[in-house]
Amino acid sequence: MKIATWNVNSVRARLAAVEAWLREARPDVLCMQEIKSTDDTFPAQAFEDLGYNCAVHGQKTYNGVAILSKRPIEDITRGLPGPDGDEQARYIEALIPGDTGMVRIASIYAPNGNPLEAFSGKVGTGFPPETATKQKNETGKFAYKLDWMKRLKAHAEGLLALKEPLALMGDYNVIPADIDCHDPAVWANDALAQPQSRAALRAIEHLGFTDAFRAQTAAAGHYSFWDYQAGAWQKNRGIRIDLILLSPQALDRMTACTIDKPVRGGEKPSDHVPVVCELNI
DNA sequence: ATGCCGACAGGATGTCGA
Secondary structure, three states: OEEEEEEOOOOOOOHHHHHHHHHHHOOOEEEEEOOOOOOOOOOHHHHHOOOOEEEEEOOOOOOOEEEEEOOOOEEEEEOOOOOOOOOOOOEEEEEEEOOOOEEEEEEEEOOOOOOOOOOOOOOOOOOHHHHHHHHHHHOOHHHHHHHHHHHHHHHHHHHHOOOOOEEEEEEOOOOOOHHHEOOHHHHOOOHHHOHHHHHHHHHHHOOOOEEOHHHOOOOOOOOOEEOOHHHOOOOOOEEOOEEEEEOHHHHOOEEEEEEOHHHHHOOOOOOEOOEEEEEOO
16 A cells, blocks of 8 residues: 655645646555645545545645545544644544555644744834734744644554554654754754754654654655745755654555655645655555 | 745735745
8 A cells, every 4th residue: 555645735726736646656545734725625526536535624724634545534533632722723534444454544734833932033112012912923833833742642642552554644844853954053943953843753753653764764865845945945955854653563564665856846846745655555 | 134935815915834
């Protein structure tokens, strides 16, 4: 079974590119993030025409995750357990039957977490009303990121106990290590590279997950994201933040894991590229 | 020091991303 994850940066803006990639790569499962669509505006028909079933957890304008599958999509769960009032659509999970067994798959869009500090930017004139607004808008993004990762860890722990093939795949918004970054100094003050962010990811991995790509190679210089700005793609200034975390039962069936780098050079590309994994299931 | 680019909502330009 060929499974993939791709932060498409708007499924509607990216529809032609996603359709083209599905025709070429023919994955059995594609987890998408940042679809930036509600369930109503999600272009399900286009994917159904290519032979895919769709499970969507959408949101207007921001975030949004989905799972496409050539096989049936069963036991769908939308959202992580957590406090009421978290309206951000960042998690969808389902059970997919393979030829020889089931695999549980989650499409994950972890929070970015920037800016790091409440007053990292301008605070206007400093009058109390503006200060209060700035504080309200900018406080807590990094805290939300770390809290969300804790919620993911708690949920992942329960899933691991099922002892079944499991793939938690998506945009983790964490640069796991310096070798996953073109220039660590550039990202040193970014939420994606903070020690707390890396610790939050490690804490999940230490439950018993393996970074599928890192099971294949220890080499530096493999990225999944290149900023649209400042010629980052042309200069290969990228970072690897799109990960496939596998349970032991999934890892033992893995035969390949690759990053489809050329997609970044395509027509009207996303700033992320697909990460693909082959499982003997 | 900040913007660079791109998508969105809405109908100008601010918000957000990483």
